Amino acid sequence: MDVTGHTNSDSRSGSAREPRRAASIRDVARAAGVSYQTVSRVINGHPNVREETRHRVEAAIQSLGFRRNPTAFALASGVTRSLTVLTSNTTLHGYAATLQGVEEAARAAGYALGVKVLTPEDDLDRTMSSAAAEGGGLLVIGFDPLGAAALERAPADVPCAAVVEAPPPGRTPPRPAVWADDREAARAATAYLLELGHRTVHYLAIPTSVGARRPEGPRAQGWRAALESAGITPPDPHGGTGWDAQVGYDEGRRLAEDPEITAILCGNDDLALGVLRALHHAGRAVPGDVSVVGFDDAPHSAFLTPALTTVRMDFQGLGRDAFALLHGQLESGHLPPEPTFAGTDLIVRESSGPVGG
Amino acid sequence: MDVTGHTNSDSRSGSAREPRRAASIRDVARAAGVSYQTVSRVINGHPNVREETRHRVEAAIQSLGFRRNPTAFALASGVTRSLTVLTSNTTLHGYAATLQGVEEAARAAGYALGVKVLTPEDDLDRTMSSAAAEGGGLLVIGFDPLGAAALERAPADVPCAAVVEAPPPGRTPPRPAVWADDREAARAATAYLLELGHRTVHYLAIPTSVGARRPEGPRAQGWRAALESAGITPPDPHGGTGWDAQVGYDEGRRLAEDPEITAILCGNDDLALGVLRALHHAGRAVPGDVSVVGFDDAPHSAFLTPALTTVRMDFQGLGRDAFALLHGQLESGHLPPEPTFAGTDLIVRESSGPVGG
DNA sequence: CTGAAAGCGCTTACAG
């Protein structure tokens, strides 16, 4: 079966109709019998306007269906109630959920949201400066090397905030940023597996924001720390080449060949999904033979069979808080609130259990 | 475990630094020893500029790091190389993939992308007119009643395109739109199940764009048509209340109780995931006792156990084509190409098979 | 081929 798609380019209702000019403040002024400056005062909630004048203007605004032109406002005032989020991805769970959080907060604050996707092909400096030229603020999702590089290159004179992986202890991101404690979460997840009786835990890594310069992201560091503090020499981490289930499956096939391996911590739930599938193909039971723990708590993870044990991350909260950080820079006097996002949480489901259980 | 998140509001590198004004065309003109109109001609690739003058101006642009202010350009020219996509969701597979397709096409064309999320709480007319006031075009994702309503209310004088569910035969959407043939795809998927020997096929519906006025979306219609043309009276469809796995699970529990049911077509893969889980809990084997077919081919569906039989939809292609439709309206002379997006495809995997097989 | 003028729709001082 191959069903062809359809299109309807009927332009009767398209661009044919005469684009009647929208009402401007001068139109409103004329209708209300005032100068256009007064209209400006009214729409900006300026105090010094006589009650009756204000009413006349408001009536004219209503009847003409006037809406202030955001472009003209931005040009004249230098204020842009908008932000553009820079991200290398919009569909992976962590990115999409973060974006969703940013969007909610932006909408609540009356900000328009722009999205610019970062690609290795595009010149980063051009991308950054064109994003900056749009006015408004920059919000970068710095979960990967591309995002981290973008954050590094954000022009110093433009308001910018970020959500990032947990930075190394004692270091801070180049710009105001929020993060969840990936490191501690990975440590705790690993410790949980150890307590179950597993002699060691293998780690299947996601690519991280630190890239090739230093292949150990915070999740890997937390995993390593847990093993070391239990006196266990960490095995070499696996993966690091991609985020999706296919990578998890490929790595999982290799992992499945080693009967000594009884516990695998995955850098995200997609990787874990692939590992589950590989283990199944190899005839190894989960959690009977091997325990699998994911990261992020993607929407489908609770419905897998076995349901996936994973670390829940509040990406939406991170997105909201990053917006608050940016909002504070954009509107002086609007102080960023204390971050209220919840932490991380280990959600124990069915894919993990006692060794040999 | 509950690990608290962190924030870094260090503003040293934030808004403290003096926001040095960016170079304007007047600055460039002064540096090049020409009038600023000439600079305008150069940056707009106007032909009538002497070779040497052009070089001088370009050199000045380089050395000053000049970039044209998009806001001023938009205000003066009335042209906005931007569009805003209106959607009720950004994370569900179909929406996210469509958005991704739009983004790719927009980026390739040099358009800035805005996103406005539609909610039942916000006043639709206000939302629409504020989106329209931003300038540029509107691209609405009309998979649900909210999106469909937005498309209906798009101001007639603003360029607009949409991606929608397949409209009823003979009817066309209110504005130029693209769609895949959901109806035919559902018919084919149902026919496939019937050929396997199932005596009937049950349908678990997604909410559709037609909403309550007419509860039968194109996928349901295709399913119904397939049954009827095989001389089978369609059972009542189930679901219709939500898109996610939880809904699928709840409905699945009910479906699992009826031993007569051997084949279930689901309106999307998330619903199917929930059904799979419910069937497992009820002790019914897939595909041994019950065949399950999904819709959309979400990224994780191929890695489930059993891997999900589903209908692949080219949402990215739909997004790209919808952009082309809008692009054609925004830039006269830029004719929308023939839609090239692939159709739908039934992907047979492990969750479906012969009845009693 | 190039410059001087007017204007896009708004705001921000400055007068009264």
Place this chain on the structure above:
DNA sequence: CTGAAAGCGCTTACAG
């Protein structure tokens, strides 16, 4: 409390 002026950074005719 309200109006007249200048300007945000660009473009589009209009002159030369």
